[in-house]
Amino acid sequence: MYKMFLTIMLVATLNAEVTDGVAVVVKGSAITLYDIKKEMQTSRVDAKTATDVLIRKTLEKQEIQERKLSVSSGEVYDDIKQTAKRNNLSVNEFYEAVRNSSGLSSTELKEKIKEKLLSQKLYSSIAYSGLSEPTDEEIEAYYKSHKDSFAHPSGFKVIIYQSKNKQILQEKIDNPMFHSSEITSNEQALPYDRISPELASLLERTALNTFTDAVPDGKGGYMSFYIKEVESAKETGLESVRNQIMNMIAAEQREQVLGDYFARLRHNADIKMIRNVK
CATH class of the missing domain: 3.10.50.40 (Chitinase A; domain 3)
Structure with missing residues (x-):
């Protein structure tokens, strides 16, 4: 009986190691099979895409640590207050609205906002020198090629x-x-x-x-x-969405700069592929 118990425990341990085993090591940081499978389910992507996403996230976290970037609880709360105010809600009502719509507790919401603010700071520190303000010609061209996205119900x-x-x-x-x-x-x-x-x-x-x-x-x-x-839908004029277009162009430029930056970082980083998700 005792031997049988040990056998069962050994099998369970081996199964746990397979489930939670390390799949990728990124500059000393481990990504497990469980992490990849969870990302696949959450984002509804295949294993390769999920792995690429997690490698990028890991590199971002390491960059945040190396650049000594931080977000205070006050910054998080200010962001929450501003969002609540835009929706004509008190902070407590906003917490409840988020909990009802997404199931996130106030603690989980604060953590997600902290991650967002940290990412913004990282993006600014990396992409700042690579961004240029769009010209009037670029803004007009962007508007003409994306007219449908600026139409909305009246x-x-x-x-x-x-x-x-x-x-x-x-x-x-x-x-x-x-x-x-x-x-x-x-x-x-x-x-x-x-x-x-x-x-x-x-x-x-x-x-x-x-x-x-x-x-x-x-x-x-x-x-x-x-x-x-x-x-009926209403087509907005260029001037009414100029600032929005400038922000969209800037966001695309920023993502291009960041994509190139992390592609180079990944190419030069010590990344070990241990096992694949099946």
């Missing part, structure tokens, strides 16, 4: 359902025929140019004759938008 006709009780509101979303005295509603026309970018994005992602998810209303309750009508 507005939305919606019914806004509100309730202090989120569960009751969710029942309405799940069953449109449901009625409750705890739910109020009012019909509104929302011009695209007068609503926040976040709300515009939410409404654009929602199919006609369906409800958005329940979101905090900024007054201690919740609301959901029922999309009755999407008013």
Whole structure:
């Protein structure tokens, strides 16, 4: 019996080593088979792409450490406050909205924002010298070749359902025929140019004759938008999106510089491929 127990434990240990075994070593930092499989599931990519992504992330983390870049808790909180303010929410309401939409706790959200801010600092330190401001000709050419991406609905006709009780509101979303005295509603026309970018994005992602998810209303309750009508698309003029285009061109330039930088870094780095994911 004792020998059988040892055999079972040995098999379990070997299986764990296969599952969690090191697949790649990047300048002394290990990437396991588990890491790669998790990235494949999360990003829905194949093993090679997942491995490439993780190698790049590992090189980025090492660069952050070598350049002694850091992000304070105050910087993280400022970013959260600004995002909450853009959505007319308190910080606590914003935490709840994120938890409801993505399942992230406030601690997990802070960690993701810290990673984002660290990446921005790294990108700035690497790409700054390689970026140039786009010319008027480049901006106009970019606008003409991406016109469709700058078209948007002129507005939305919606019914806004509100309730202090989120569960009751969710029942309405799940069953449109449901009625409750705890739910109020009012019909509104929302011009695209007068609503926040976040709300515009939410409404654009929602199919006609369906409800958005329940979101905090900024007054201690919740609301959901029922999309009755999407008013015809409106093509924006160049001047109204000039700053947006400049940011998009800069982002593309930055990614090109970064891609080249990390490609050279990877080429020269000590990277050992131990085993492949099957």
